[in-house]
Amino acid sequence: MNKNISDVIKSRRATPPKFLSKKEVSKVVIQRILENANWAPNHKNTEPWRFKVYTGKSKQKLSNEIYSLLINKIESGESLNSQKVDKFKSSIESVPVAIAIIFERDAAERVPEWQEIAAVSMAVQNMWLTATDLDLGAFWATPEFLPF
Numbered sequence: 001m002n003k004n005i006s007d008v009i010k011s012r013r014a015t016p017p018k019f020l021s022k023k024e025v026s027k028v029v030i031q032r033i034l035e036n037a038n039w040a041p042n043h044k045n046t047e048p049w050r051f052k053v054y055t056g057k058s059k060q061k062l063s064n065e066i067y068s069l070l071i072n073k074i075e076s077g078e079s080l081n082s083q084k085v086d087k088f089k090s091s092i093e094s095v096p097v098a099i100a101i102i103f104e105r106d107a108a109e110r111v112p113e114w115q116e117i118a119a120v121s122m123a124v125q126n127m128w129l130t131a132t133d134l135d136l137g138a139f140w141a142t143p144e145f146l147p148f
């Protein structure tokens with residue numbers, strides 16, 4: 001903690017889920033990560049990010065639900081890579097915390113969409129750097145089959 005900012009930026013890495021620790025992450029730590037996300041710059045204060053945190057049973061439920069939606073798609077003829085679907089499922093199950101990053105467009109569309117996507121990316125970087133500062137590994141998964 002309290003590392004030099006350049007060191008934090010340079011030591012942040014995408015750590016694939018299979019290499020992440022399975023150790024539980026405390027609520028206080030998750031809250032710190034989310035609070036720092038909220039401090040990301042965003043035009044007209046639209047704060048176009050929402051986060052949903054999944055641990056334990058809720059994470060298992062999320063995994064099951066995503067999996068059955070994707071399997072339904074495959075069964076109805078969509079060309080999804082089933083190996084990638086299986087890998088995504090086991091990734092969610094193996095990590096201690098999964099955070100869904102949701103883009104919520106300003107209802108009045110007061111700023112261009114790209115600015116809001118950029119703002120969400122800045123929020124994610126804040127989260128990722130905070131995790132690094134706290135010696136936690138993190139990974140941003142954006143598989144082609146999400147969002148639904």
Ligand SMILES: Cc1cc2nc3c(=O)[nH]c(=O)nc-3n(C[C@H](O)[C@H](O)[C@H](O)COP(=O)(O)O)c2cc1C
Binds near residue numbers: 014015
């Ligand atoms: C917007 C965005 C989406 C990403 N999505 C994925 C992904 O779906 N799968 C993956 O393996 N890595 C993903 N990554 C991580 C990049 O592959 C990773 O950041 C890059 O290889 C550089 O490695 P580093 O983050 O350790 O410097 C994503 C990164 C960004 C910024």
